[in-house]
Amino acid sequence: MVRRRPALVSLLLALSLVLAACGGAPAAKTGSPQQGQQAASGGKTIRVGLVTDVGGLNDHSFNYLADQGLQRAKTELGIQGQVVESHNQTDYIPNLTNFAQQGYDLVIAVGFLMTDAVKTVAKQYPDTKFLLIDDQIEGMPNVASAMFRSEQAGYLVGALTGLIEKQHALPNLKGRDQVAVIGGMKIPPVDAYIAGFQAGVKAVSPQTKVNLVYEGKFDDPTGGREVALSQIAQGSDILFHVAGGTGTGVIKAAESQGVYAIGVDADQNYLAPQTVITSALKRVDVATFDVIKSVRDGTFQPGVHWFDLTNDGVGYAKPVAAVPQSIVRQVEQIRQQIIDGQIKVPATVSQ
Amino acid sequence: MDEVLRLRGITKRFPGVLANDRVDLGLLRGEIHAVLGENGAGKSTLMKIVAGMLEPDEGRIELDGRPVRFSSPRDAIAAGIGMVYQHFMLIPVFTVAENVVLGAEPGRGLRFDRREAEREVRELAERYHMEVDPAARVADLSVGLQQRVEILKTFYRKARILILDEPTAALTPQEARELFQVMRNLAGQGISILFISHKLDEVLEVADRITVMRHGRTVATLRPAETSEQELANLMVGRAVQLTSVRPPVERGPAVLEVADLTVQREDGRPAVQGVGFAIHAGEVFGIAGVEGNGQAELVEAIAGLRPAAAGRIRFLGRDVTAWDARRRALAGIAYVPEDRVGTGLVMGFTLAENLALKRYFLPPLARRGWIDRRALWSEAKGRLEAYDVRPPEPGLAARALSGGNQQKVILARELGSDPELLVAYQPTRGLDVGAIEFVHGQILRLRGEGKAILLVSLELDEVLELSDTVAVMHRGRLAAVFPAGEADRERVGLYMTGGRERAQEEEGAGR
Amino acid sequence: MRGATGRWRAALIPLLAVLLSLLIGAVVMLASGYNPLPAYAALFVGAFGTPFNIATTLAHSVPLMLTGLGVAVAFRSGLFNIGAEGQFWVGSIATTWVGYAVGGLPPALHVALALLAGAVAGALWGALVPGLLKAYTGAHEVITTMMMTYVAIQLSHFLLEGGPMQAPGYTPVSPDIRPSAFLPLLVPRTQLSAGLFIALGAAVIAWLILERTTLGYRMRAVGFNARAAAYAGIDVAATTVLALGLSGAFAGVAGAVEVLGVNHRLYDSFTAGYGFTAIVVALLAKNDPWATLGAALLFGALSTGASYMQLSAGVPSQLVDVVQGIIIFFIAADAIIAWLLRRSRNRKEVAA
Structure with missing residues (x-):
């Protein structure tokens, strides 16, 4: 049973507001023994609130995927779900607080921008459970955080890339045995993907050259396009981007030059169906769904949850039909080997 | 001469002000009738009533002896009354012809017949001896010529009574003289003109009759030949006014x-x-x-x-x-x-x-x-x-x-x-x-x-x-x-x- | 008497603008399949329904009050400062730096110094480039203040994204400011800090400057009629620079208060365009300092209530953006409303 006490909280807030109004008297201390009047709403319907970051629901990335997970939980688990979008850094705390105050069982915060806010609000509402996506909070009994082994996803699309290069398995390849990775900024979440990709290519096709460039921004499609065009001109024919919005420019450049690209985080094939052969996936939807399910089942675990290939937390999007089935089969074998622990994937970039 | 316009007992109140108090006024065919008064005497209010912009609280307007009621300027225009305001209502980037015909353009449907408009305006200008190039842009014209365009606008709408509100305020003396010439021509062709002014010399120069207003009332109607600047000034102000100042001798210092x-x-x-x-x-x-x-x-x-x-x-x-x-x-x-x-x-x-x-x-x-x-x-x-x-x-x-x-x-x-x-x-x-x-x-x-x-x-x-x-x-x-x-x-x-x-x-x- | 009714009438038009906007917003909701009554009820509850929500609304209003005052001060001086956003940013940057880099000060002094840094940074951002350019070359402040806003935002990107102000780690945020620079919270567990009193104090200062000082007299004279001001011997150029500086100082303090009272560090792209909303706030308030407080509260309430409306009534918060857009439209077109008023009055007169 979840205990709620919004009335008590409201009362205390009202009291402190009055006191504050009366000439800045010290705010009321908590600890009144009074209990909330409102009983916990009977029954087992779990209520889940989702707070997006300033990217909003239509970001085609984390927020969108988290909502996908929530919607799936609504239909499959019969929970109640509600979404609030944040427009501003200062919206995070009120939005999280609103859900907590209303007695929601689980409040999901999407993105590392909300780390500070989750810490603050979770301390104030110890009876509410929180899930933070993509950053770590440890040592709080009511907070779970979802982290992703994206190097594994990088390794799989890297292996796919290496095999294609080695076998010249797609039309219009330049035959220079050269591919490129375009990163947004040199930060750990980006580098995890890249490290996996490099290792994946090398494992299947050691002679294939992998160029690495950091464009420097996540919201600069024009810059992404220019960097990509220059890589293509130098002979790369498959481009893996880990660059957010900048990556759309990379994909457009590959499309315009008739070469290939690999998407990131979500399946980005829709951006250029002939060009994006696959995408390295961070299954924020899976993470969201799993944690919601654990709350419903009463098995919620605080602390850091790692999502990887074993729990379908990362992966790669189904390759386009042009990629030979033999290659896909090989990649699937590699996937199993990683799950079995036969392959260890590095998470730091080798230059 | 017959009377084309007669105002009987026109009264108009604004909050706290009696702007027009039982005003009577008659305008003859082909007459230049000046309405003289200080600022705030009620001249403009009266003219707005005649032009249909305001409705009187009491009294009535008769046109050719028949009582009429204007509830909008449109009604007044339809009755043949045209007003030229002190501040012109022209579109500077339009040509003279375009401005004159605006709102009553010749042409079929949505098509505007520019040539026809220019022809009509040229004809109109010639008939009333008001030379102005119909194809010129209004912004390029002098103030005096812009005023002509305003006057032509009223004639294009078949005005036979023309109201000029302080028409010389913005004009140079030369332009004012030309305007008076135009006014005399128009009067000669049977147009009746109400001419609002507070300048004594102008009124005496151009008007056939002068009605003096003070505090919302008409205090006198006179002919120029029978009066003088001094008398008009006294009537306007309501006391003996010193029109010319006397300079007593003063010892000049350093x-x-x-x-x-x-x-x-x-x-x-x-x-x-x-x-x-x-x-x-x-x-x-x-x-x-x-x-x-x-x-x-x-x-x-x-x-x-x-x-x-x-x-x-x-x-x-x-x-x-x-x-x-x-x-x-x-x-x-x-x-x-x-x-x-x-x-x-x-x-x-x-x-x-x-x-x-x-x-x-x-x-x-x-x-x-x-x-x-x-x-x-x-x-x-x-x-x-x-x-x-x-x-x-x-x-x-x-x-x-x-x-x-x-x-x-x-x-x-x-x-x-x-x-x-x-x-x-x-x-x-x-x-x-x-x-x-x-x-x-x-x-x-x-x-x-x-x-x-x-x-x-x-x-x-x-x-x-x-x-x-x-x-x-x-x-x-x-x-x-x-x-x-x-x-x-x-x-x-x-x-x-x-x-x-x-x-x-x-x-x-x-x-x- | 006459003055009083005049003031009442002046307040009537913005009020009608707001009401009409809500009405049209309701029509939009109906058209998109939402019931406006529960939605507006949720909007209201979200903004004022609980002490926490009231505190949040006030907290959201504080930066709008301060930036709004800045814009209003410039408008009263005849200057269209649309760069409050940039001045807000540089104020935040300077304050954040003083907040974490300067240590060993007692709290009151540290807060004061940090606020001063924000005010000075905002003032310089407004006065130095746009002010001097306007005063001595006639370059229009709309362009220059806007350009300086881009510069300020890019500057913050540079400082935070791997730049000198980035905290250790990969997140583009600055280090936390020291607790000695925190503005105390007025209501615990909310974001409402003593910044509210700073905003109220700023309104008093803005009003005093405008209405009670010779500087304000000069600013208003220049604002109404620069020619007449020059004729009276007022140094129009210097007054222009001062006015833009003062305006920028208010916006800079807004940024400072947001850092010291709410965020406690500088986040990359952390503002929701307060400096732009401030323009509407000032317009709605007809550039009156007191009314600016009210207008800021309205917009603070709209944004706070919007989230709750989405949470409890399921209406997308974008609909509140629509309402805000319509308010802006009606304020821009308050001539339309004045005209509607006149018309209805004329009707009555005719009928009487």
């Missing part, structure tokens, strides 16, 4: 302002004032006559400190003030009444109290250490508004709420209230009615009597001649001539004004 070899440039760097020199003494009104644009504006601005002197010196009370800024000169005792009340003399959004403080808001007792003392501001304003008979004497009222005459009184109250030694006045009576002009002239002569120096620049030759002890004429940036009051008459001065004398005697300008 030089207050000395200007030597002054050259002032326009914005584009060309000289506007070239090597001007003169001196004004205590107890002297030094008048400068001239046609507009001959450097008068630049000269007064240079003396007030608003425009730098490119060469020459300005001395005030024996001190060289050439390098002083406007504030320093004002505080030293140079008062300046600018020509443009609305744009320069007053801050329209400020209260009267704030406007009265405009040049001394930072000085005790109005302010101390950067803080304004509202009470001091208020009480000083109250006193000055009463002393200068500003109506209403409300320090908290916004300047824009006052009539032109009262606005000018506020400026005078500010400029003269701080006891200056020199008054620089540029067109101080422009646009004012008889009562206000009398007041301004009275103030100038009062200062003269107190031994102050006055520089009066006016485009109205009569004003200069009437008030000045010394009359100078400005032409092309130079003082073309300087006369003692006794030697200046209209003809001689007028000749210099238009540059008629080839060479003005330099010495006459200097030396004094």
Whole structure:
């Protein structure tokens, strides 16, 4: 049973507001023994609130995927779900607080921008459970955080890339045995993907050259396009981007030059169906769904949850039909080997 | 002649004001009928009623003997009444023809037949002897020609009664004369004209009959031949008005302002004032006559400190003030009444109290250490508004709420209230009615009597001649001539004004 | 008497603008299949329904009050400062730096110093480039303040994204400011800090400056009629620079208060365009300092209530953006409303 006490909280807030109004008297201390009047709403319907970051629901990335997970939980688990979008850094705390105050069982915060806010609000509402996506909070009994082994996803699309290069398995390849990775900024979440990709290519096709460039921004499609065009001109024919919005420019450049690209985080094939052969996936939807399910089942675990290939937390999007089935089969074998622990994937970039 | 328009007992009330009080007026076919009155006498309200913009509270309008009711200007236009407002309602980027036909364009459906429009407008202009090029852009026309376009607009809509609201206010004297010629032509063709004015000489010159309004009532209807400027002025104001000021002899004191070899440039760097020199003494009104644009504006601005002197010196009370800024000169005792009340003399959004403080808001007792003392501001304003008979004497009222005459009184109250030694006045009576002009002239002569120096620049030759002890004429940036009051008459001065004398005697300008 | 009714009438038009906007917003909701009554009820509850929500609304209003005052001060001086956003940013940056880099100060002094840094940074951002350019070359402040806003935002990107102000780690945020620079919270567990009093105090200061000092007199004179001001001997150029500086100082303090009271560090792209909303706030308030507080509260309430409306009524918060857009439209077009008023009055007169 979840205990709620919004009335008590409201009362205390009202009291402190009055006191504050009366000439800045010290705010009321908590600890009144009074209990909330409102009983916990009977029954087992779990209520889940989702707070997006300033990217909003239509970001085609984390927020969108988290909502996908929530919607799936609504239909499959019969929970109640509600979404609030944040427009501003200062919206995070009120939005999280609103859900907590209303007695929601689980409040999901999407993105590392909300780390500070989750810490603050979770301390104030110890009876509410929180899930933070993509950053770590440890040592709080009511907070779970979802982290992703994206190097594994990088390794799989890297292996796919290496095999294609080695076998010249797609039309219009330049035959220079050269591919490129375009990163947004040199930060750990980006580098995890890249490290996996490099290792994946090398494992299947050691002679294939992998160029690495950091464009420097996540919201600069024009810059992404220019960097990509220059890589293509130098002979790369498959481009893996880990660059957010900048990556759309990379994909457009590959499309315009008739070469290939690999998407990131979500399946980005829709951006250029002939060009994006696959995408390295961070299954924020899976993470969201799993944690919601654990709350419903009463098995919620605080602390850091790692999502990887074993729990379908990362992966790669189904390759386009042009990629030979033999290659896909090989990649699937590699996937199993990683799950079995036969392959260890590095998470730091080798230059 | 038959009466085309008759107003019977027209009454119009606004909150707190009885704008028109049982007004009766008749207009004959082919008559030029002037409606004369001070600002606020109710002329404009009456004309708006005739033009259908306002509906009277009582009384009725008869057209050709039949009572009519206008609930919108559209009705009045349909009945053949056309009004030309003081502020033109033209679209500057459109051509003359486009403006004239606007709202009643020839052509079929959505197609506009420009050629047909131009033909019709040209025909109209020829019929009424009002030459104007139908294809010209209105923005390129002079004010006088724009006014013709407004008049043509009314005829295009078949007007037979034309209302002109202060039509000469924005015109040069030459343009005004042309307008009067046009008005006579129109009257000759059977058009009836209601002509609103507060200028006595115009009314006497052009009108067949004159109706004088005061405080919302018609006080008299007269023929020019049977009356005089003096009688009309008395009727307008409601008391005996001094139309011409008497200058009692005043003992002339030492030089207050000395200007030597002054050259002032326009914005584009060309000289506007070239090597001007003169001196004004205590107890002297030094008048400068001239046609507009001959450097008068630049000269007064240079003396007030608003425009730098490119060469020459300005001395005030024996001190060289050439390098002083406007504030320093004002505080030293140079008062300046600018020509443009609305744009320069007053801050329209400020209260009267704030406007009265405009040049001394930072000085005790109005302010101390950067803080304004509202009470001091208020009480000083109250006193000055009463002393200068500003109506209403409300320090908290916004300047824009006052009539032109009262606005000018506020400026005078500010400029003269701080006891200056020199008054620089540029067109101080422009646009004012008889009562206000009398007041301004009275103030100038009062200062003269107190031994102050006055520089009066006016485009109205009569004003200069009437008030000045010394009359100078400005032409092309130079003082073309300087006369003692006794030697200046209209003809001689007028000749210099238009540059008629080839060479003005330099010495006459200097030396004094 | 007359002044009082005039003031009442002046307040009537913005009020009508707000009401009309809500009405049209309701129509939009109906058209998109939402019931406006529960939605507006949720909007109201979200903004004022609980002490926490009231505190949040006030907290959201504080930066709008301060930036709004800045814009209003410039408008009163005849200057269209649309760069409050940039001044807000540089104020935040300077304050954040003083907040974490300067240590060993007692709290009151540290807060004061940090606020001062924000005010000075905002003032310089407004006065130095746009002010001087306007005063001495006539370059229009709309362009220059806007350009300086871009510069400020790019500057913050540079400083935070791997730049000198980035905290250790990969997140583009600055280090936390020291607790000695925190503004105390007025209501615990909310974002409402003593910044509210700073905003109220700023309104008093803005009003005093405008209405009671010679500087304000000069600014208003220049704002109403620069020609007349020059005629009166007022140094129009200097007044312009001062006015833009003062305006920028208010916006800079807004950024400072947001850092010291709410965020406690500088986040990359952390503002929701307060400086732009401030323009509407000032317009709605007709540039009156007191009314600016009210208008800021309205917009604070709209944004706070919007989230709750989405949470409890399921109406997308974008619909509140629509309502805000319509308010802006009606304020821009308040001539339309004045005209509607006149018309209805004329009707009555004719009928009488």
